[in-house]
Amino acid sequence: MSGPGAGRGLGAVGLVGVFTEPTRRVGGGWVALFAAAWFGIWMAQLTPVQLLLPLQVENRVDTGNWIDSVVAFGVISGVAGVAALVTFPLTGAMSDRTTSRFGRRRPWIAAGTLVFAASLVLLGLQTSLVGVGIFWTLAIIGFCILTASLTATISDQVPVGQRGYVSGWLSAPQAVGIIVGLVLVTTLFTGLFVGYLAVAILLVVLVAPFCIWMPDAVLPRADRARVTARAFVDGFWISPRQYPDFGFTLLSRVLVNIGNALGTALLLYFLMFGLNDPDAQDDLIVLVLIYMVFVIIASLGAGALSDRLGRRRIFVFVSSALQAVAALLLAFVPALPVAMVAGALLGLGYGCFLSVDQALATQVLPDPATRGKDLGIMNIATAVPQAIAPLLGAGVVALFSGFEALFILSALFAAAGALAVARVRSVR
Secondary structure (H helix, E strand, C coil), X not given: CECCCCCCCCCCCCCCCCCCXXXXXXXXXXXXXXXXXXXXXXXXXXXXXXXXXXXXXHXXXXXXXXXXXXXXXXXXXXXXXXXXXXXXXXXXXXHHCCCCCCXXXXXXHHHHHHHHHHHHHHHCCCCCXXXXXXXXXXXXXXXXXXXXXXXXXXXXXXXHHHHHHHHHXXXXXXXXXXXXXXXXXXXHCCXXXXXXXXXXXXXXXXXXXHHHHCCCECCCHHHCCCCCHHHHHHCCCCCCCCCHHHHHHHHHHHHHHHHHHHHHCCHHHHHHHHCCCCCXXXXXXXXXXXXXXXXXXXXXXXXXXXXXXXXXXXXXXXXXXXXXXXHHHHHXXXXXXHHHHHHHHHHHHHHHHHHHHHHHHHCCCCCHHHHHHHHHHXXXXXXXXXXXXXXXXXXXXXXXXXXXXXXXXXXXXXXXXXXXXXXXXXXX
């Protein structure tokens, strides 16, 4: 009952039934193509966030006040965040009910990739802030459609004892994607349009192999959940009283991701205006490279170790605390060498968090029949903070005329996330 491409060189994947908990380990080919897809996704999403979009906004804000540029960037990101808030769970729920002969997830992965890539190309052509806002929002919608379905394949196909390791290959490509994307758009594909075009093409090239060749169980029409429109909408509310571990995991993810996004989303502005760094773009690449190395080490190492020990909570708790320490260093010792140390700590903390928290999230889902929708809700807690943090951060920077309060707030959110995950009881 698998879709086209099932089992072609991807290793054994057990697809006994659509809603059956997987027990057979995925093979190396599956993991390699999964990691390549996420590499393309993170490059296409984070290269604009870190460099292309801020520069594009900066070029179109002519007030001469750098805070106005930060605020404009924040507003655009915030609008995109609202779109993500709706798109993630909606498309996840729709993929749960898809009866295509190509499988449940594959059509949505393909559609999301095309919307994401096309929007990036058109974004590079925009000459007004309104146009930038519209097409960045469309790009985020494509990103959400794609990643809501792609994340659900972990619960669909990966056994619990392998999810920390596999989630590490979702996380590690994030760090690689940032640095490779930044290097490409500052050395080979210079210019805003060419930069957007390059990451859009790479997105399609890197996601397509996994989309084509992954196994994907077909949902028989007779097994498709029949619900009314009211029940469908009501399904997006998951009671924290009935499912407290889902609620605390979601809360922890929201808090930690807001903290991380506050600490990283405005780094270019921090270097340019907080440290008055004349080589801000070059030093941003250095900081991201340091961050990348430690994210990779932590995400792959911590994910595999959490599988071996059968523990998740302690890893998420420690990772949140490390991110809080990193943010406090940036707040109270604003210097480039200290920022490099903070980047290493932030990488260790966030890399560990990304892989282990993703595995934890798959173990607190209320219903195997609604994995896509429930993980879509979980994904809100990853994408929306990244989108709204620039707006929140811009407001804090404008209010306090500097970056110290921004990083203190980042530390507080990370610490609160650590406390929230400590309340999870069903997973060790």
